[in-house]
Amino acid sequence: MSTSPLRKDAAQNRRHIVETARRYVADGKPLQLNDVARTASVGVATVYRHFPTPEALLETVALPAIEKLVRRAEHALTEADPWIALRGFLTAAIEALLADPAVPPVFAAATSSLEHTSDLKRGLADAFTKLLTRAHQAGVIDSNVTEADMIPLMCGIAYATNVHSALGPTERATIGLRYLNLILAGLHRP
């Protein structure tokens, strides 16, 4: 299960590649591995060795944001009011989805290339289950909504927001939160 540590030069190449990829994603450029390799001044094979598919590279780019979100979920579980806990976390989730274009496709994908990503997604799903169970027990939300709906709904909001093409990040965030509140309003049982 443990991977032997990378040689120093290999590790640096890997970092270069991820950095380059991050810039690509931020600019909306498609993650073409040959292209990333050239930009990172590295042989094609080097990229393919570290990241067999564009998805693997994308997941690596998205990793920090996802880890942060998992921590946020754990934090939400310490909030006393179940409704505030749920709403607060969903808000953070939408902000994360909109802030980093690498994140949504990772959540939308049924299956992950990286072991670690799968683990994080599972962790997030668990947190959702707990948050929803608490909210259900407190009777503050629609009893039909389950944990399996949450990720799709969040991805749907992010998608809807991005259908408004040609909008700055700030307006996008505003619109995304408005859509989230729409759903939250439909979900809430006051």
Place this chain on the structure above:
Amino acid sequence: MSTSPLRKDAAQNRRHIVETARRYVADGKPLQLNDVARTASVGVATVYRHFPTPEALLETVALPAIEKLVRRAEHALTEADPWIALRGFLTAAIEALLADPAVPPVFAAATSSLEHTSDLKRGLADAFTKLLTRAHQAGVIDSNVTEADMIPLMCGIAYATNVHSALGPTERATIGLRYLNLILAGLHRP
């Protein structure tokens, strides 16, 4: 502005191509023009002549469904109760988006390849404006929601539904309608 009528053989080829493309879309296969040409037993150039891009072909495939939706919108405008009119039309829209996989990308795209598609989309936007205006005036919906939100929200629901991969068309429709009702509940001012 008028296109001279196609020669008989050309028209038949065109129909073959669209039929083939429709089958591709239904099967979830990507619309690769070379591939479609081979399947339709037609030269590559013939496909490219009729449809310069995959989008143009896709829009043609989606056309009947979109026209039907526009008629449905006009019908909704004859319904007396503004809330029922809006809800009924949105329900039909979601059903259309989920039933025909060619439709969502056409709505999600900022710009259309075909003149006719643009016209239809504009027509739909107008219908939305009227439906929303009536609903606003009757005070039955959240006053912040505008016509520009409707298409993105509908596409978002369709997208969220499709994130549940590996589900039959029936379950999908059910889930899509459930998500729509969530939003409608958030939108409604009873």
Place this chain on the structure above:
DNA sequence: CCATAAGCGGATGAGTCATCCGCTTCACTG
């Protein structure tokens, strides 16, 4: 410094895309 294995790079074959042009077929005329 040496031995060795980890890592590198880019040439390359397989595959896709979209154009171009010589040939075929339709539609119309007398």
Place this chain on the structure above:
DNA sequence: CAGTGAAGCGGATGACTCATCCGCTTATGG
């Protein structure tokens, strides 16, 4: 019906992307 011009056809082809393979380079531990 035969002739003719234009509309349409098809597939060969060059440009481009993808991902693998293998001979060479370099870090690392002794």
